[in-house]
Amino acid sequence: MFDDKIKLILALLIFGSIGIFVRHISMDSLDIVSWRIIIGTIFLISIYLISNRKIDKRAVIMNWKALLIGGITLASSWAFLFAAYKNTTIGMATLLYYCAPIFLFLISPFVFKEKIRKKAVIGILLAIFGMLIINWTNTEGGELSIGLVFGLISAVLYSIMILSNKFIKDMSGLDSTLIQFIVAEIVILIYKAIDGENIIVMPESGDMIFILILGLFHTGLGCYLYFTSIARLEGPTISVISYIDPLSALVFSAIFLGEKMTYIQMVGALLIFGGTALSQIKIRKRYRKRL
Numbered sequence: 001m002f003d004d005k006i007k008l009i010l011a012l013l014i015f016g017s018i019g020i021f022v023r024h025i026s027m028d029s030l031d032i033v034s035w036r037i038i039i040g041t042i043f044l045i046s047i048y049l050i051s052n053r054k055i056d057k058r059a060v061i062m063n064w065k066a067l068l069i070g071g072i073t074l075a076s077s078w079a080f081l082f083a084a085y086k087n088t089t090i091g092m093a094t095l096l097y098y099c100a101p102i103f104l105f106l107i108s109p110f111v112f113k114e115k116i117r118k119k120a121v122i123g124i125l126l127a128i129f130g131m132l133i134i135n136w137t138n139t140e141g142g143e144l145s146i147g148l149v150f151g152l153i154s155a156v157l158y159s160i161m162i163l164s165n166k167f168i169k170d171m172s173g174l175d176s177t178l179i180q181f182i183v184a185e186i187v188i189l190i191y192k193a194i195d196g197e198n199i200i201v202m203p204e205s206g207d208m209i210f211i212l213i214l215g216l217f218h219t220g221l222g223c224y225l226y227f228t229s230i231a232r233l234e235g236p237t238i239s240v241i242s243y244i245d246p247l248s249a250l251v252f253s254a255i256f257l258g259e260k261m262t263y264i265q266m267v268g269a270l271l272i273f274g275g276t277a278l279s280q281i282k283i284r285k286r287y288r289k290r291l
Contacts, residue, residue, distance in 0.1 A: 004229040005241065008241050011222050012242060012244040012245040012248065013245075014217060015218065015222055016245045016246070016252055019085045019093060019094060019249055019253060020256050022086070024207075026204065027211075029080075029082040030191070030192065032211070032214070033078045033082060034189070035215060039216055040181055040215050041178065041181045041185065044223075044224065059175060063168045063169065063176070065167075069160070069161075070164040071182070071184040072183065072184070073161035074180050074181075075185070077158040081097050084150035084154060087145070088147025090250075091250040092147065094250070097158060098155070098246045099272060100156075100159040100162060103159035104163060107160070107163060119278055122278060123277070126275030127272045128275070129268075130267075130268040130272035133271065173230065177224075243273065243277075246273075
């Protein structure tokens with residue numbers, strides 16, 4: 001078996017390449033998310049069948065509120081992230097998505113009644129300044145980039161999903177992932193039905209291979225490696241290693257899509273990385289004390 005750190009690194013490298021495949025899919029973002037979840041769910045169910053494992057129903061009932069919120073925000077954050085992929089560069093969209101810890105820090109005081117520290121405020125301001133620089137270069141000083149808006153919304157929703165998972169107790173990572181996948185798919189189907197859209201849109205032949213890779217490789221395998229590894233790793237270790245995802249996304253998009261960053265954009269990216277890291281320092285300490 002792989003070491004947990006190696007499993008986490010592999011998972012993050014897998015996640016870092018998602019945007020490349022999404023960019024080649026002609027379907028609507030919501031349909032891509034729907035198929036990603038369906039195939040990923042089938043993959044996880046197969047793990048249960050092969051290992052003769054059963055879901056802990058008692059844990060599901062005990063954590064139903066957190067699982068419901070997690071599933072709703074999971075579907076929503078992915079939908080906005082994929083929309084961001086199609087409206088800005090892969091690297092920029094991923095960078096914005098990983099601003100989630102900043103929004104998590106802003107939400108936490110209202111949930112846990114915590115005070116905002118000076119270092120965290122500085123980190124948040126640095127990251128926001130980095131976002132403004134990136135938006136300015138993307139729009140040449142014009143209106144707010146729609147890709148930036150989608151990326152920021154996905155980050156806010158992602159932070160809420162992370163927060164909701166903090167309230168899940170006495171439940172395995174595999175069980176919580178599967179249940180949240182099921183909730184997420186139900187949410188998407190209900191939304192599409194209310195909106196009058198076709199509930200299930202079949203991928204075109206040219207999209208099928210990318211949909212399968214996204215579902216099996218990026219969702220099924222990636223999430224399995226991610227959730228089974230973080231369950232046994234410390235928070236600070238996870239936080240540091242997690243930067244592999246946005247960094248690898250920048251590298252992959254440059255190699256496979258020819259997306260290049262200007263020097264000014266690099267400055268913006270460094271401000272986002274640095275600001276996020278600075279704000280996370282206090283988050284890690286607090287959660288470690290709380291645990």
